[in-house]
Amino acid sequence: MARTVKPLSNTQIHQAKPQDKEYNLPDGDGLALRIKPSGSKLWLFNYLRPYTKRRTNMGFGAYPEVSLADARRRRADARVLLAQDIDPKEHRDAQIKLQLEANELTFERVINQWFEIKKASITPGHAEDVIRSLNKHVIPQIGKVPVHKITAPMVIETLRLLAGSGKLEAVKRVCQRLNEIMVYGVNTGVVPNNPLTGIRHAFQSPKAVNNPTLKPKELPQLLKTLQRANIRPITCYLIQWQLHTMTRPGEASGARWDEIDQEQAVWVIPAERMKKRREHAVPLTPQVNEILKALEPLSGKSPFLFPSDIDPRKHANASTANVALKRMGFHGRLTAHGMRSLASTTLNEEGFDPDVIEAALAHVDKNSVRAAYNRTDYLKRRRTLMEWWSTHIDCSWSVRHPTPLTTGSLGERRNGGHVSQHFGG
Incomplete structure (x- = not known):
């Protein structure tokens, strides 16, 4: 019969003192607080890895930064994954890697990737105009922002200076290009949706002006x-x-x-x-x-x-x-x-x-x-x-x-x- 583990209390954790050797205070269901001789207190989750059935520890962070309630929530999340034969540690590492890659994938990088494809379908002169407008009005301000963090209010604020100078036709063109970039991002899987749909409606529409000509x-x-x-x-x-x-x-x-x-x-x-x-x-x-x-x-x-x-x-x-x-x-x-x-x-x-x-x-x-x-x-x-x-x-x-x-x-x-x-x- 499995030994019943009495859940930890905040008082017990707070009063736990370091000893010559590290020791664990179990909370049950694989969760324990490890007390080190240095006095640090670390949350550990011990579990059987799917398929290999080998035991391993997964760190949940240090106490008190990670509270007892937080540690128990993380244990519950890990057990949900284990019930689906998903290794929680591998899952966490994969999520961290994705987050790092997402942060490294800046708006500027996506703009340049899109432009490499775009320029093949337009004239060199038009291509030069496109990238020049983005390099002037967008990239210096928000180019370093991870693309998944780009929002409509952020872009609208970026373009207010251009709109304030009365260059509404330029604003319209930049908005069109930014929408194309985000559609490219959706199609290539770097963003789940286009957050810039309709941003041009935040600005006045330019008056239609035909190229003047002589009679x-x-x-x-x-x-x-x-x-x-x-x-x-x-x-x-x-x-x-x-x-x-x-x-x-x-x-x-x-x-x-x-x-x-x-x-x-x-x-x-x-x-x-x-x-x-x-x-x-x-x-x-x-x-x-x-x-x-x-x-x-x-x-x-x-x-x-x-x-x-x-x-x-x-x-x-x-x-x-x-x-x-x-x-x-x-x-x-x-x-x-x-x-x-x-x-x-x-x-x-x-x-x-x-x-x-x-x-x-x-x-x-x-x-x-x-x-x-x-x-x-x-x-x-x-x-x-x-x-x-x-x-x-x-x-x-x-x-x-x-x-x-x-x-x-x-x-x-x-x-x-x-x-x-x-x-x-």
Whole structure:
């Protein structure tokens, strides 16, 4: 018959004195308080390990930090696990390991893991913008916080400074990116749920602002201002190039010489540089070829048509044309992206097929069959459209001015006053 153990009392524990050798005060069901010669009092739980059936001790902590009531609760929890053939010590060690790993898995680490996947599906320029916004507005403040401890109030407080500066569009984009990161965390099992759902509703919504653009009748004014602008020749050609090709700022500023196929008279932009991640072919008009000839002595030794002024090994910044247009007096009236709208409006008013215009603008057709048709037939039709557009740009200038559009005052000074590099052929 098993010996009955009388449960311990707090008084008994408190009065227990150290002896020459350590000894145990049993509480029953495997729980005992070990008194050491040094005077320390440690809780131990003795049990049979599942499967091996070997006895072992599991420490529950020291008294009085762990009270008698706490020790008994831990014994009860351990016995529940043993009833399921789970070793309580192994279970505790596994939980501690998980907790340590969770604390080491910071928000910054998860952001970087997500970004490695995200950047493969967006253009390099967009990827740079994404990680820059997170490095500026999120990571310095809460990047070191374990991802499982990230909360909506914490993130909202982090973004209040950005919102307070009136940059509501930036707040909206950061909130979208943070939600994507947390969805990634849920899908990879690092967090059980997304605590940031709906955080954008904690801020005012930005007012919808379209990229400003000129009316078709204002095109001659743009061309006249461009000729007189005191800007770098490369920048002037970049604006001309984007206007003629109807491409996005990032696509135009990152144009490479090895993307130009002179034999086929086409500029092939690879999928990784396109917003919609699909290769885009731009027919080269005679006017665009004239721009290429003018660029050869300026950037022919660089991989890029429009190399950076700071580092020739890199291409011009996507915002270069925008900055120049602002300096030219078009702030609030026209952006580099708005030149696409100017072309689209003009071509639609002239009665060109809207589908061909959309294809020229690289707007992805969601109908895969129709998209395949675009790649074959539309290229021929787009060449006709692009040639009309380039000729229209020429005419918009020459109707009012007998001389061709040049690179502007800098270009004239570079050539000793003689205009040899012109816009429009």
